[in-house]
Amino acid sequence: xxxxxxxxxxxxxxxxxxxxxxxxxDVPVDPEAPEARQWLIDExxxxxxxxxxxxxxxxxxxxxxxxxxxxxxxxxxAFDGWLPILVVGVVVVLIAVAFLVFGLPRLNRRSRTxxxxxxxxxxxxxxxxRQAARAAAASGDWSLAIEEQFRAIASDLSSRTILNVTxxxxxxxxxxxxxxxxxxxxxxxxxxxxxxxxxxxxxxxGTEDGFRHVLALDERLRTTRPGNLGPSHVGTPGDRA
Numbered sequence: 001x002x003x004x005x006x007x008x009x010x011x012x013x014x015x016x017x018x019x020x021x022x023x024x025x026d027v028p029v030d031p032e033a034p035e036a037r038q039w040l041i042d043e044x045x046x047x048x049x050x051x052x053x054x055x056x057x058x059x060x061x062x063x064x065x066x067x068x069x070x071x072x073x074x075x076x077x078a079f080d081g082w083l084p085i086l087v088v089g090v091v092v093v094l095i096a097v098a099f100l101v102f103g104l105p106r107l108n109r110r111s112r113t114x115x116x117x118x119x120x121x122x123x124x125x126x127x128x129x130r131q132a133a134r135a136a137a138a139s140g141d142w143s144l145a146i147e148e149q150f151r152a153i154a155s156d157l158s159s160r161t162i163l164n165v166t167x168x169x170x171x172x173x174x175x176x177x178x179x180x181x182x183x184x185x186x187x188x189x190x191x192x193x194x195x196x197x198x199x200x201x202x203x204x205x206g207t208e209d210g211f212r213h214v215l216a217l218d219e220r221l222r223t224t225r226p227g228n229l230g231p232s233h234v235g236t237p238g239d240r241a
Contacts (some may be wrong), residue, residue: 072126
């Protein structure tokens with residue numbers, strides 16, 4: 001009886017290892033300078049970096065704080081810390097002296113105190129009234145030109161403190177008071193006052209000659225020093241007597 005031939009276990013066959021996956025290997029990058037600079041700009045432009053960027057208020061507050069520190073924190077020289085304070089003090093003193101000497105600046109001509117001029121409260125300066133008279137003359141409105149030019153004379157003498165016109169003063173009263181300070185212009189003042197009354201109250205048409213007379217009178221009075229100081233207030237009952 002034949003026995004079965006025993007079989008020998010076969011040797012394991014070597015197989016190549018199974019490839020389960022490929023590992024990703026980062027390769028070092030060495031960009032050129034322009035490209036690296038652009039990468040940096042792109043990175044800093046991301047929201048987290050922009051949120052941490054100092055605002056305009058931060059810069060302004062830091063500048064103010066640094067300036068305040070420079071006023072009180074001494075540097076290498078002990079005098080340097082007080083130098084800005086001394087400069088500010090000198091400027092304040094100079095401004096105060098300027099206000100005391102020259103007074104407050106006139107910010108607006110229209111803030112002038114109104115003065116009564118023949119029935120109206122006049123806020124214009126003598127120069128402004130003269131310009132209005134010239135404009136009326138240029139347009140051929142001689143009545144208005146005469147009226148404005150005579151008002152300019154009264155406003156000018158008032159601003160020069162030669163005469164102080166009060167409410168109710170008439171053109172003739174003004175002419176008599178002004179003649180006291182300018183005796184040589186007595187007749188010219190009387191004629192100018194008459195021309196003013198004619199166009200203002202009598203509704204008569206003004207003429208170019210009448211305007212030229214008042215204009216020439218104004219120019220002479222502006223360049224003449226008063227010989228006498230007239231009444232402090234023109235138009236008082238004593239002046240009308």
